[in-house]
Amino acid sequence: MKIYDWHIAPNPRRVHIYLAEKGLHIPLVEVGEGFVLKQDYRDKFPQAMVPLLELDDGTTIGECMAICRYFEALHPDPPLFGTDPMSSAQITCWENRANEEGIMAVGEVFRNTHPEFADRGLPGSAEKIPQNAALVERGKARVNRFFQKIDGQLSNNQFLAGDTYSAADITGLCAVDFGGWIEMGPEDKFGEQFPNVRRWHKEVSSRPSAKA
Amino acid sequence: MKIYDWHIAPNPRRVHIYLAEKGLHIPLVEVGEGFVLKQDYRDKFPQAMVPLLELDDGTTIGECMAICRYFEALHPDPPLFGTDPMSSAQITCWENRANEEGIMAVGEVFRNTHPEFADRGLPGSAEKIPQNAALVERGKARVNRFFQKIDGQLSNNQFLAGDTYSAADITGLCAVDFGGWIEMGPEDKFGEQFPNVRRWHKEVSSRPSAKA
Structure with a gap:
């Protein structure tokens, strides 16, 4: 079993932190090279997205939360997706918001401004997608x-x-730290407006898993 | 218990189909009025997103899959999120792709072209977000x-x-039918390129739940 990884990127980090919280050690195979994915990885998996879990029989599981929920089913303790229907629902809800409204929003700004992503306005895309300045303000x-x-x-x-x-805090932490890449993180001037985010960010960042 | 609903929209439809597959009848409260959400709903829930499940004690659960997984935990049969770690992981993965790569992509085109969405380039947004022509081709x-x-x-x-x-087919069906709103559905000329999608679409559309 191994996970194809791009260590610096925010989505793989969701899985790193999750595994650290669980005390699980899964071999990581780095397929990032600076700001691109290595050609042999893109040849093998044309979807060209990370992280990707590959089992020894070749079966793959893509998407961060599908990987995390797979391990949750195999190793339920400590629970990171709730312990009853309501706590699980709230975690699913906030985890999803942190992804769609946090990580994706920062990604919209980052991909449409960073020079390394010229012509790569969308993740996992073979065709050229130009950067779009209007998305920066919107993002x-x-x-x-x-x-x-x-x-x-x-x-x-x-x-x-x-x-x-819970898993919601994992994605939340990855989202707000990703905000730091565009100077919209909790420790930036921008973050001063959000005292509760700062308090929480300090707490979740102090867990050893945050450095995984 | 009730669900705030916007019956014509693709995300609420994910929940309608899910509930129909489960044989569950939850009262729906229509808060859409043509292409906008009613003011009293937006006043009560400034997030202004649907669907939203509200329990009798006032607790709310937002996000389609959080709502569906909540009911899955309460009513496991028939299972729509898998029966073992691997089947569950594959469902989570493909459900997520159908949402992020399907529904969101069609939404990008639709919101940036339809005259009713002028200045509403993003869902759930109070501020004005202008339409962006470049997103139409990208979408x-x-x-x-x-x-x-x-x-x-x-x-x-x-x-x-x-x-x-499974739940992946529910979101997949909502995604490809939403494609029809921009003439990129399975029954459009565009769809002729995708024979397997057409075969599957015919099959999942024939289930009574598809009309829920």
Whole structure:
């Protein structure tokens, strides 16, 4: 079993932190080379997305949360996707928001500004997709809205989905730290507007898994 | 318990079909009015997204799959999220792709072309987000890539995540039918390129749940 990895990228980091919280050690195969995926990986998996879990029989599981939920089913403790229908639902909800409204929004800004992503405006794409300047402002508005939303949620919850650390916090942490790549992280001037995010960010960042 | 609903929209439809497959009847409260959400709903839930499940004690669960997984935990039969770690992982993976690469891609085209969405380039947004013509071509390329991907998957699988109908097919069906809104559905000329999608679409559309 191994995971094809691009260590610096925010989506693989969701899986690194998850595995560290579980105490699981799965071999990682680095397929990133600076800001691109190696050609032999793209030849083998034309979808060209990471992370990707490959079992010894060649079966693959793509998508961060599909990988994490696979391990959750095999190793339920400590639970990171809830312990009853309601806690699980809240975790699924906030994890999804952190991905769609956080990581994707930052990615929209990053991919449409960083010179290394000229002509790569979308992930996992073989065809050339030009950068789109209008998406930069739109993406920043989305990031701002995401921080507002989670700051509200964290104003009366210790963690993103309630009073227990969960997969929602993992994706949330990856999202707000990714915000730092565009100077919209909790430690940036931008972050000063969101005291609850800062309090939570300090707490979840201090867990050893955050460095995985 | 009730679900705030916008009956014509693709995301609420994911939940309608899911509930019909389960034989569950949850009261739906229509909060759409043509192409906007009613003001009293937006006042009560400023996030302004649907569907939203509200329990009798006022607790809410947002996000389609959080709602569906909540009901899955309460009513496991028939299983729509798998029966073992691997089948569950494949369903999570393909369900997620159908959402991110299918529904979101069609939405990108639709929201940036339809006159009713002028200044509403993003869902759930209070601020004005202008339409962006460059996203129309980009979105069409994404939709095309999504159909290619699922056509490949369906060339050797009866259903999107293997040999059993699942939540992945529900989101997949909503995605490809949403494609019809921009003339990129399975029954459009565009769809002729994807025989496996057409075969699968006919099969999943014939289930009574598809009309829910």
